[in-house]
Amino acid sequence: MKFLFLIFLCSLNLCHTEGSGSAVTFPGYKVVRFVPQNQEDVEAAKKMEENPGILVLRQAGSVNQSMDVAIPPHMQTDFMSAARKQMPSSIMTENLESLIDRESMQLAMDESSSSTQTFEAVFTQYMPLEAVNQFIIQLQNLHPDMVNVSTYGKSVEGRELQMVKIEREGGSENKHIMLMDGTTHAREWISTMQTIYFMNELCEQDTPEVNKILDNFVVFVVPVVNPDGVDPNRNFDFGFGGIGSSDDPCSEVYHGPFPLSAPETQALSEVISSLKPMLYLCMHSYSQMMLHSYGCSQPGEINEREAEHVKYFISRSMLPIY
Numbered sequence: 510m511k512f513l514f515l516i517f518l519c520s521l522n523l524c525h526t527e528g529s530g531s532a533v534t535f536p537g538y539k540v541v542r543f544v545p546q547n548q549e550d551v552e553a554a555k556k557m558e559e560n561p562g563i564l565v566l567r568q569a570g571s572v573n574q575s576m577d578v579a580i581p582p583h584m585q586t587d588f589m590s591a592a593r594k595q596m597p598s599s600i601m602t603e604n605l606e607s608l609i610d611r612e613s614m615q616l617a618m619d620e621s622s623s624s625t626q627t628f629e630a631v632f633t634q635y636m637p638l639e640a641v642n643q644f645i646i647q648l649q650n651l652h653p654d655m656v657n658v659s660t661y662g663k664s665v666e667g668r669e670l671q672m673v674k675i676e677r678e679g680g681s682e683n684k685h686i687m688l689m690d691g692t693t694h695a696r697e698w699i700s701t702m703q704t705i706y707f708m709n710e711l712c713e714q715d716t717p718e719v720n721k722i723l724d725n726f727v728v729f730v731v732p733v734v735n736p737d738g739v740d741p742n743r744n745f746d747f748g749f750g751g752i753g754s755s756d757d758p759c760s761e762v763y764h765g766p767f768p769l770s771a772p773e774t775q776a777l778s779e780v781i782s783s784l785k786p787m788l789y790l791c792m793h794s795y796s797q798m799m800l801h802s803y804g805c806s807q808p809g810e811i812n813e814r815e816a817e818h819v820k821y822f823i824s825r826s827m828l829p830i831y
């Protein structure tokens with residue numbers, strides 16, 4: 510049975526950077542949460558999301574599931590008064606930029622003291638792409654019998670797309686394939702660190718949980734699906750152009766000109782087709798959700814009951830941590 514899980518975890522990590530390394534800023538942006546009360550509100554919220562001036566942090570999905578948007582100063586009065594007439598809202602953050610500034614300052618402080626940090630301290634901060642690439646090579650050097658780093662393609666700006674294979678001798682004779690990826694969305698920094706942490710645990714820990722995984726799976730991890738900062742999420746060929754995507758190139762949810770038009774999705778889809786993973790975990794952030802396939806109306810072979818069962822066990826194990 511194949512499962513495709515999209516895991517959305519905590520955190521508000523919003524500052525995406527351009528290829529050149531210069532940071533995009535959000536001066537005066539407010540983060541506002543709208544909560545649809547009925548189906549009419551849900552439709553209105555979806556209409557709001559199409560407004561190219563706002564930044565959608567969490568899309569509206571159903572009644573009582575909130576939509577979070579960052580609104581620039583020049584739109585705040587009109588947009589918010591219109592939206593507030595429709596459904597309840599609350600301001601989550603008065604000034605998005607100051608939050609980001611604070612986080613950048615913390616990162617700079619962490620970096621300046623990095624010479625005194627231990628290997629474990631890696632997990633207390635976010636990693637830029639170069640550090641991720643260094644980390645996986647370091648992991649391979651430390652565990653050459655288990656870890657193999659390879660390149661599976663190039664991004665649109667020519668950066669190498671890296672994949673890590675982790676396999677340990679022993680255990681089951683017919684191991685399944687597990688694939689995990691992170692950083693589909695450039696602003697979801699913690700999803701990179703989730704993959705880094707997971708790889709490190711597999712290599713460094715000798716616990717029953719880790720043994721269970723490595724006795725039964727060959728694990729492949731793509732820590733950075735999207736090293737340039739484009740949004741490839743809606744560019745895959747399955748259910749292309751469906752609900753939650755747009756053909757407007759200015760939209761936050763633009764799906765691209767045609768399926769797999771981005772080299773990142775093309776390369777990853779070839780990896781998926783050749784590996785045929787039994788378990789595929791896609792790490793995202795913002796919100797506390799676990800989604801399983803299919804997120805569109807395409808018919809599929811998923812066993813809903815079994816998927817719910819797995820989701821129940823995952824959420825139960827995560828509950829004590831959050």
Ligand SMILES: [Zn+2]
Pocket residue numbers: 693694697793794
């Ligand atoms: Zn995401």
